[in-house]
Amino acid sequence: MTAYRGRFAPSPTGPLHFGSLVSALASWLDARAHRGTWLVRIEDIDAPRTVPGAADDILATLAHFGMHADEPPVWQSHRMARYQQALEQLKSTGSIYPCGCTRKEIADSLLNAHARNTTLAYPGTCRDGLHGKTARAWRLRVPDGDAAIVHFQDRWQGAQMQNLATEVGDFVLRRADDQWAYQLAVVVDDADERITHIVRGVDLMDSTARQIYLQRCLGVPTPAYLHVPVVTNALGEKLSKQNGATALDKEKPLDALNAAARHLGLDVGSGSEGTSGSATASKQTLDGFYAAATAAWAKRMKIGGA
Numbered sequence: 001m002t003a004y005r006g007r008f009a010p011s012p013t014g015p016l017h018f019g020s021l022v023s024a025l026a027s028w029l030d031a032r033a034h035r036g037t038w039l040v041r042i043e044d045i046d047a048p049r050t051v052p053g054a055a056d057d058i059l060a061t062l063a064h065f066g067m068h069a070d071e072p073p074v075w076q077s078h079r080m081a082r083y084q085q086a087l088e089q090l091k092s093t094g095s096i097y098p099c100g101c102t103r104k105e106i107a108d109s110l111l112n113a114h115a116r117n118t119t120l121a122y123p124g125t126c127r128d129g130l131h132g133k134t135a136r137a138w139r140l141r142v143p144d145g146d147a148a149i150v151h152f153q154d155r156w157q158g159a160q161m162q163n164l165a166t167e168v169g170d171f172v173l174r175r176a177d178d179q180w181a182y183q184l185a186v187v188v189d190d191a192d193e194r195i196t197h198i199v200r201g202v203d204l205m206d207s208t209a210r211q212i213y214l215q216r217c218l219g220v221p222t223p224a225y226l227h228v229p230v231v232t233n234a235l236g237e238k239l240s241k242q243n244g245a246t247a248l249d250k251e252k253p254l255d256a257l258n259a260a261a262r263h264l265g266l267d268v269g270s271g272s273e274g275t276s277g278s279a280t281a282s283k284q285t286l287d288g289f290y291a292a293a294t295a296a297w298a299k300r301m302k303i304g305g306a
């Protein structure tokens with residue numbers, strides 16, 4: 001069996017918050033329960049959204065919380081040449097095409113589509129040429145008909161299916177603002193780092209079929225997927241740096257870790273021998289917490305006969 005390799009891939013748009021801690025912890029526990037390798041990748045590819053200093057802050061918080069990566073972190077901003085190579089590979093196989101549509105043009109055509117009660121996917125305007133427009137982005141051509149349906153088995157959420165033609169349409173790999181799209185960078189990196197298991201928030205599940213299809217186009221393996229429930233605020237929105245999620249209190253790692261484990265439905269007691277409940281929480285150690293949480297995760301996910 002291929003050796004387990006998992007990763008946590010934060011975008012450095014702000015400090016680690018409770019929502020991203022849940023994803024970090026889930027990927028860490030899954031790697032530990034499999035006795036595998038756990039990696040951290042800084043997804044600083046989206047220059048307009050990257051906040052200076054946030055990546056170092058995230059790495060320091062993970063270390064302070066006792067989650068140490070088994071290999072040095074990979075930075076997407078150092079890997080532009082690899083994304084270009086992948087784009088060239090897809091060009092040479094005719095899998096991608098330049099697109100000259102502006103956001104407004106796409107929105108207008110989708111409004112018409114909506115009025116006709118048809119799909120909200122990219123309508124494929126530039127599939128057969130730019131129609132005199134200037135190339136702005138590169139899109140991956142998705143198949144028509146049944147070939148557009150991607151199935152996968154999510155280890156937490158169960159069987160999933162998405163029709164790329166009707167639900168997504170040809171999607172962008174190189175953006176009009178000269179940035180690499182997340183979909184391309186994540187697939188190239190997961191393949192180059194030989195990631196076998198992806199554990200992340202369910203908000204990213206909608207991207208998974210696109211990533212699986214892109215893996216097939218590039219001829220790289222498809223990892224196993226597990227999407228954990230995301231943390232929402234009082235309005236039911238995903239907790240994010242954008243909607244004001246506060247940074248974690250670095251002085252109290254165990255409080256945050258216990259709350260993250262509870263969010264994942266893990267019974268970790270207090271992490272100290274033979275006791276449970278908050279009355280004994282002061283005796284809990286990071287090692288005790290991780291041992292209990294890894295065992296609880298292995299049991300929940302049925303790993304290693306647990």
Ligand code: GLU
Nearest residue numbers: 009010011043186200204
């Ligand atoms: N960088 C992405 C995020 O922070 C996660 C990417 C992934 O896990 O595939 O939302």
